[in-house]
Every structure is written in structure tokens, then in C-alpha cells.
Amino acid sequence: MDMRFTPDELAFRDQVRAFLQTELDPELARKVRLHQHLTKDDMEGWHAKLHARGWLAGNWPTEFGGAGWTAIQRHIFEEESALAHAPRIVPFGIAMLGPVLQKFGSREQQDHWLPRILNGDDWWCQGYSEPGAGSDLAGLRCRAERQGDHYVVNGQKTWTTLGQYANMIFCLVRTSTEGKKQEGISFLLIDMTTPGVTVRPIVLLDGTAEVNEVFFDDVRVPAENLVGEENQGWTYAKYLLTHERTNIAGVGFATAALDNLHRVARAQIHRGRPLAEDPVFASEIAAVEIELMAMSTTNLRMLSAAAQGQAPGIESSMLKIKGTQIRQRLDALTRRAYGGHALALPATGNEGQPQDADEVLAATATWLNNRKLSIYGGSNEIQRGIIAGALAKG
Amino acid sequence: MDFQLSDDHRMLQDSLRGILTRHTGEGLWPALAEAGVIAALLTEDEGGFDGSGAAVALIFQELGRAGAALPLIPTMIAGAALAQAGHEVPEGTVLAFADAEPGTRYDRGVAIRADGDSLTGRKTMVAGAEDAAAILVTTADALWLVQPGAPGLTLRGYPMMDGQRGADLILEATPATRLGALSDFGRPLARGVLAHSAHALGTITAAVDLTLDYLKQRKQFGQPLISFQALAHRAADLAVEVEQARSAVVNLSGHLTADASLRDRHLQACKVTLGRVARLVAEESVQLHGGIGMTEEYALAGMVRRLMTADTAMGDADWHLDRFARGEPAWA
Ligand SMILES: Cc1cc2nc3c(=O)[nH]c(=O)nc-3n(C[C@H](O)[C@H](O)[C@H](O)COP(=O)(O)OP(=O)(O)OC[C@H]3O[C@@H](n4cnc5c(N)ncnc54)[C@H](O)[C@@H]3O)c2cc1C
Numbered sequence: 001m002d003m004r005f006t007p008d009e010l011a012f013r014d015q016v017r018a019f020l021q022t023e024l025d026p027e028l029a030r031k032v033r034l035h036q037h038l039t040k041d042d043m044e045g046w047h048a049k050l051h052a053r054g055w056l057a058g059n060w061p062t063e064f065g066g067a068g069w070t071a072i073q074r075h076i077f078e079e080e081s082a083l084a085h086a087p088r089i090v091p092f093g094i095a096m097l098g099p100v101l102q103k104f105g106s107r108e109q110q111d112h113w114l115p116r117i118l119n120g121d122d123w124w125c126q127g128y129s130e131p132g133a134g135s136d137l138a139g140l141r142c143r144a145e146r147q148g149d150h151y152v153v154n155g156q157k158t159w160t161t162l163g164q165y166a167n168m169i170f171c172l173v174r175t176s177t178e179g180k181k182q183e184g185i186s187f188l189l190i191d192m193t194t195p196g197v198t199v200r201p202i203v204l205l206d207g208t209a210e211v212n213e214v215f216f217d218d219v220r221v222p223a224e225n226l227v228g229e230e231n232q233g234w235t236y237a238k239y240l241l242t243h244e245r246t247n248i249a250g251v252g253f254a255t256a257a258l259d260n261l262h263r264v265a266r267a268q269i270h271r272g273r274p275l276a277e278d279p280v281f282a283s284e285i286a287a288v289e290i291e292l293m294a295m296s297t298t299n300l301r302m303l304s305a306a307a308q309g310q311a312p313g314i315e316s317s318m319l320k321i322k323g324t325q326i327r328q329r330l331d332a333l334t335r336r337a338y339g340g341h342a343l344a345l346p347a348t349g350n351e352g353q354p355q356d357a358d359e360v361l362a363a364t365a366t367w368l369n370n371r372k373l374s375i376y377g378g379s380n381e382i383q384r385g386i387i388a389g390a391l392a393k394g
Numbered sequence: 395m396d397f398q399l400s401d402d403h404r405m406l407q408d409s410l411r412g413i414l415t416r417h418t419g420e421g422l423w424p425a426l427a428e429a430g431v432i433a434a435l436l437t438e439d440e441g442g443f444d445g446s447g448a449a450v451a452l453i454f455q456e457l458g459r460a461g462a463a464l465p466l467i468p469t470m471i472a473g474a475a476l477a478q479a480g481h482e483v484p485e486g487t488v489l490a491f492a493d494a495e496p497g498t499r500y501d502r503g504v505a506i507r508a509d510g511d512s513l514t515g516r517k518t519m520v521a522g523a524e525d526a527a528a529i530l531v532t533t534a535d536a537l538w539l540v541q542p543g544a545p546g547l548t549l550r551g552y553p554m555m556d557g558q559r560g561a562d563l564i565l566e567a568t569p570a571t572r573l574g575a576l577s578d579f580g581r582p583l584a585r586g587v588l589a590h591s592a593h594a595l596g597t598i599t600a601a602v603d604l605t606l607d608y609l610k611q612r613k614q615f616g617q618p619l620i621s622f623q624a625l626a627h628r629a630a631d632l633a634v635e636v637e638q639a640r641s642a643v644v645n646l647s648g649h650l651t652a653d654a655s656l657r658d659r660h661l662q663a664c665k666v667t668l669g670r671v672a673r674l675v676a677e678e679s680v681q682l683h684g685g686i687g688m689t690e691e692y693a694l695a696g697m698v699r700r701l702m703t704a705d706t707a708m709g710d711a712d713w714h715l716d717r718f719a720r721g722e723p724a725w726a
Contacts (some may be wrong), residue, residue: 011411134684136614159685203690205680205698269498280716332673336712339499343703344521344560345553352552354518354562356496364555367702371680371688379684381624 014121020084020349023049029085034362039085040165044120046087057094064102064114071303082252093117094126096240097170104228118192127157127171135382139183149253151297153219162210163199165191172233187201187233189225206368207347249299249323254292258329265339275337288329295322314390317383324373407452414460427486435470440477447647450585451641451664458596461696463557467589469714474582481574484665492517492525492563501714513565521560524551528724537572544717555699574639580654583725584661587708588646591668594642594704601697602632605679632678635671637724642667662718669711676701
């Protein structure tokens with residue numbers, strides 16, 4: 001056993017740090033740190049810088065234009081990026097669709113879509129969930145009917161993150177109602193500029209509209225946009241859920257949140273002294289820090305097992321639960337650290353805000369927004385079900 | 395022992411419920427004033443006609459359930475404090491209570507100081523300040539009265555989490571009248587904590603009811619969510635905590651006029667319990683709803699933000715737990 005990074009990994013970390021130092025605009029980093037609205041340009045600009053360096057798709061093999069990083073390199077990149085408050089890479093094209101096309105797409109699809117993801121020609125969003133199909137994703141009803149060389153799509157998707165910026169959506173659609181519900185689902189790529197597609201924003205608790213409803217009304221999709229085989233979409237969707245999940249634990253985000261909490265606790269006055277000196281509050285912070293120390297290593301252990309070819313199983317479910325619990329605890333403690341002056345509403349536009357309150361408002365907005373961590377990507381209850389199911393079988 | 399409402403209080407409750415179904419927004423304050431609900435928050439000595447723990451608890455619980463966002467709590471605290479100090483209480487209007495300070499959790503006098511008969515510094519999160527006929531301001535150890543148009547006073551308004559408007563107060567050698575030592579105003583402040591706690595209890599019950607309804611109605615995997623034991627048990631835990639919260643409110647309302655040390659222990663216990671249950675209910679009700687629980691359009695959103703406010707106002711659970719453990723009075 002050796003818990004140290006290898007010299008190569010350390011050299012890689014230095015490269016990442018140097019890159020972040022020179023390329024990340026401090027004003028952009030400030031917006032990320034303060035949970036402020038990022039424009040489409042902000043995100044695309046960051047993607048372009050990473051792409052120019054060949055680092056946009058760390059998870060893709062080099063043959064597809066990716067960086068071909070090891071799991072440990074990806075971990076290093078994600079952790080350093082989070083600590084520097086770089087925008088996170090929008091996952092839908094890079095982390096989600098890319099690997100599916102690489103594994104199940106046709107040669108033509110790979111040649112056409114993958115470069116467009118990298119160079120920013122397409123912005124993808126994920127059309128899985130529907131009003132009636134959340135945790136029970138296989139219950140989805142959005143229909144695609146084959147008519148000649150097209151599919152005609154009717155139905156609704158919802159919770160579509162950043163769909164307002166997207167020109168393309170990858171959807172799970174129902175192509176058959178026979179047999180098991182998982183067996184009638186297909187994976188379809190839909191151009192959102194096609195007539196019949198309507199996008200409606202959903203405002204969330206924190207006042208932002210990062211998710212949308214997407215409606216399909218007789219939308220004609222070329223049959224060549226079907227990925228893999230008809231009615232096999234569930235297999236591809238599951239592949240996506242078990243692979244490509246190195247960052248599911250969010251170690252970097254948690255570490256950045258812990259740093260921030262320490263800073264806030266040193267600045268806030270409690271009983272005439274910095275809050276950080278209060279033994280009760282300090283031990284609450286310490287308890288989360290200790291959890292994070294263990295989880296970080298769980299994360300690395302699982303990454304290195306995967307690197308040695310072990311198939312990922314319930315590990316990603318475990319990391320999802322523990323990772324989101326830790327982040328939500330950190331968010332709650334940060335808000336608590338502010339005490340009586342954390343009552344103002346974030347994201348109020350021009351209705352005013354308290355003086356010098358950017359950081360307090362960020363803490364409130366983060367608390368509100370990060371409720372999503374334990375809901376999306378398979379809720380924590382669904383993850384517990386997966387773990388329990390595997391334990392019961394084993 | 396008798397935990398039932400008196401006949402008078404039952405009537406008050408009925409009329410309040412009626413008003414809350416008929417009025418929202420602008421019309422609510424005048425309707426409450428006309429029905430005597432606002433006067434019921436003060437004792438006869440203070441120019442009202444009730445002011446008992448039972449009345450305060452019942453009124454704010456109903457307001458919390460209905461999601462009413464009015465600066466009634468500061469109006470009540472300030473009214474009671476002004477009366478106690480022998481000042482006239484402006485009638486039918488909003489009064490403000492400026493307590494929180496930037497840069498500190500709940501210490502007083504960090505961002506503000508008194509100099510003779512004037513105050514300099516900052517207060518923040520002052521509900522209703524923009525409309526107030528009088529503003530009461532705390533310093534390290536005293537309570538002050540500041541007139542809204544006083545020289546050197548600047549207000550900077552903004553929306554707050556609970557749907558009200560608040561403001562920062564910036565005071566530069568602003569003339570102020572000292573009403574007395576803060577420690578002399580234990581009762582008005584305790585009534586304020588009771589009001590916040592009862593309001594939180596109302597919100598808590600509304601959020602838990604909404605969540606239970608949703609669990610019964612929403613189906614996934616062909617079954618109502620409540621049929622999944624993992625979720626049903628969490629709903630059961632919430633129901634248990636709601637009763638704890640209810641009893642903590644009863645404890646404080648029953649000891650509002652007890653001697654200071656007993657009253658303060660109940661005050662602290664009440665705020666600790668309500669703060670913790672409010673946080674739990676905020677987190678769990680969103681989680682049990684799934685995505686819909688995070689949307690602004692759905693009724694839960696406002697409740698969740700009010701629950702976060704409930705813990706934070708007038709000392710959160712951490713603050714009061716600490717003082718309870720040390721055997722300290724509620725306010726220095
Ligand atoms: C901010 C945000 C962004 C999102 N982005 C996207 C996106 O880009 N694309 C997309 O397709 N989807 C997206 N989602 C949707 C997300 O995946 C779903 O919200 C999630 O799958 C849960 O579904 P639901 O909201 O319908 O809740 P439900 O499935 O109705 O669940 C409600 C509650 O019941 C629990 N539950 C359900 N079934 C069981 C069970 N069998 N046992 C125990 N507990 C159970 C859940 O854990 C939850 O607590 C997003 C959601 C959010 C909140």
C-alpha cells in the first residue's frame with residue numbers, strides 16, 4: 001500500500017494548478033464561489049479554454065479527442081478545479097452523452113456528434129425525467145413513433161437542467177408498450193430547434209431557473225438519430241448511471257465548502273470571540289471534516305479498484321449518499337455560522353439586498369439549491385434501495 | 395391541568411381563521427386590526443386586552459399555518475417594551491425591532507455603539523423598518539427608541555426569506571432615547587420568542603400536512619409513495635417531532651409570566667426545540683417530495699424559507715442551547 005500520489009500524478013497536479021492559475025479569470029471564480037448566476041458565455045468560455053488545452057474531456061479516450069486520463073488524474077483535476085472555484089464542466093455532453101455514443105453509437109454518429117461536443121457547436125441537455133416518471137424512470141411515457149425514415153415524438157420531459165441554453169437533447173422515449181416497461185425504451189437525439197419543441201423554465205427555491213420543462217408536439221426526428229437499437233435504450237441509460245461517475249462523491253466541492261466554512265467561522269463573532277474558537281461549533285465542523293477525510297479515501301480506493309478493472313457496483317451509490325450528506329451538512333453549518341443575519345432572500349434582482357452581504361446570500365442560496373444533491377441522479381433513497389438490494393442478494 | 399383553549403380564545407381562533415381565508419396581502423393587516431387580533435397581543439396595561447401566552451401562541455400558530463408575512467412580531471415586542479418604559483404606543487401601525495447585527499451571530503453591540511444620547515453603527519434584517527412608526531434598537535446592554543425620520547438614520551430595504559421586507563439600518567450619531575437596560579425587558583422579548591416559535595409551529599404543521607398529502611397521492615412504481623416503508627417511517631418521525639415542538643411552545647406559553655429564571659429556561663428550550671424541528675422539517679419535506687419540493691410554484695417553497703427564518707430569528711437553536719447548558723439567562 002502507498003497512499004502517496006506518484007511523481008507523475010504530482011507533476012500532473014502541478015500542471016493543473018498552473019493552468020487554473022493562468023487561465024481562470026478571478027471574476028469568474030468569484031461568481032462561482034458566491035453561487036452567482038453564470039451566463040452561457042461564462043460556461044462556454046471556460047469549456048473553450050479547457051478544449052484548447054485538450055482537457056475538456058478528461059474521461060474520453062484519446063482516439064475520440066479526449067485527454068484519456070486515469071481515474072486518479074480525473075480526481076486530481078476535479079478537486080483542483082473545485083478548490084480554485086472553476087465553473088464545473090457542464091456534464092450532459094462530456095460526461096453523459098459522449099461515453100454512450102462511444103460505446104453504443106454508430107461510427108457516423110461518433111464522427112458527427114463527438115467533435116461538436118468538444119468544440120461547443122452543440123449544447124446538450126438530458127431528457128430522462130417526466131412528471132410521472134422520476135424515481136420510476138422506466139415508467140416514462142414520452143412516445144416516439146416510427147413513420148418512414150422519421151420518429152414522431154409526443155410527450156413531455158421535465159427538470160431539464162440548463163435546457164434553456166441547449167440546442168440538442170438526448171431523450172429516453174417509449175417506442176413500445178409491450179412486455180416489461182424497461183424493454184420498450186429507446187435513446188433518441190433530438191434537435192431542439194425542430195418545430196413542436198417548447199421549453200418552459202421552472203423557478204427553483206433559490207430564485208434561479210436552472211431547470212425546464214420540455215414539451216414535444218409532433219416533433220419529427222430523423223431515424224438516424226436513434227442511438228443503438230430500438231427498445232434497448234434502458235441498457236444504455238443504465239450504462240451511463242454506473243460508469244462515468246468518478247466525481248459522484250464531490251470530494252473537491254466538499255473540500256472547497258469546508259475551506260469556506262473555516263473562513264466564515266474565523267470571521268464571525270460569537271460571544272466576543274471568533275466562532276471558530278467556540279468548542280461546540282468547532283467540534284461540529286471537526287465532525288464533518290473527519291467524515292470527509294474518510295470519504296475521500298473511500299473515493300480513491302474505489303477509483304483505484306475501478307482502474308484495476310473491477311466492475312463498478314454499489315460503490316457509486318455509497319459515494320453518492322455519503323458525498324451529498326457531507327455537502328448538505330457543510331451547507332447547513334455555513335448558514336448556521338452566520339446566525340441572525342442570514343435572513344435575506346438571495347437572487348432578488350433589483351429589489352435590493354443588505355450591505356456587504358454577498359457571502360451570506362451565497363450561503364443561503366447554496367443551502368437552498370443543494371437540496372437537489374440528494375434528489376437528482378437517482379435520489380438517496382433509490383441509492384439505498386440499490387445497496388440494500390445488492391446486500392440482500394450477496 | 396387543562397390544555398384546552400378557553401371559550402374566548404376559541405372564538406378568537408375562529409375569527410382569525412375566517413380572516414385568514416378571506417384576506418391575503420394588503421388587506422390582512424387592517425382586517426386583523428379591526429377584529430382586535432393585534433390588540434390581543436398586548437396586555438391591558440400595555441393598551442391591549444389579552445397578551446397572554448395562550449393568546450400569543452394561538453394567534454401566531456394560525457398566522458404561521460396560513461403563511462402570513464406581516465411584521466406583527468416586532469410590532470408586538472416594540473409595543474410591549476414601549477408601554478413598559480412608560481411611552482405611548484403608536485396605534486394601528488407597524489413598529490420595528492432592530493436586533494441582529496452584521497458580522498456576528500447573536501452578539502449585540504459589535505456593529506453598533508451608544509454615545510450619550512445617540513447611536514452609531516449598523517443593524518440588519520429589520521423586518522417592517524420601512525413602514526415603521528417607531529424603531530426599537532438594541533445595543534450591548536440597553537434598549538433604545540429611534541424615530542424613523544431621525545437625522546443620521548439611513549434605511550436600505552430588501553426582500554427577506556419569509557416574504558416580508560427587511561432593511562439595514564445605518565446610524566450615524568442618530569439621536570435615540572434610552573428605554574432602559576435590556577435585562578429589564580425580558581418579558582417582551584420572551585413574548586417575541588414565543589411568537590416566532592408558535593409561528594414556526596404553524597408552518598411546521600402546514601409543511602408536514604402537505605408532505606403527508608403528497609406521499610399519499612404521488613405514485614411511483616405503481617404505488618403511492620407512503621407505501622414505501624423507508625418513507626413512511628420518516629413521515630412518522632416527523633409526526634413525533636411535531637408533538638415535541640407543540641409541547642415546547644405550550645411550555646413557554648405557560649411560563650411566560652413565571653419568574654425570570656424559569657421562564658428563560660423554557661424560552662431557551664422552546665427555541666432549541668423549534669429550531670431543530672424546523673430545520674428537520676425543511677430538509678425532510680423537500681426530500682420526501684422529490685423535485686417538485688424544490689420549485690417556487692409549489693406551496694412548499696415559501697414554507698421552507700419561513701422555516702429557515704424561524705430557526706434564525708432571535709437566537710437560533712445553537713445559541714440558546716449553549717446558554718441553556720451554561721445556565722445563563724436568555725439575554726445578557
Ligand atoms: C435541480 C434538479 C435538476 C435535475 N436535472 C435533471 C436533468 O437534467 N434531466 C433529467 O432527466 N432529470 C433531472 N432531474 C430529475 C431528477 O432526476 C428527479 O427529480 C429524481 O429522479 C426524483 O424524481 P421525482 O422528482 O419525480 O421524485 P419521486 O420519484 O416522486 O420521489 C419522491 C420521493 O420519494 C422517494 N422514493 C421514490 N421511490 C421510492 C422507493 N421505491 N423507495 C423509497 N423512496 C422512494 C424519493 O427518493 C423522493 O424522496 C433534476 C432534478 C432536480 C431537482
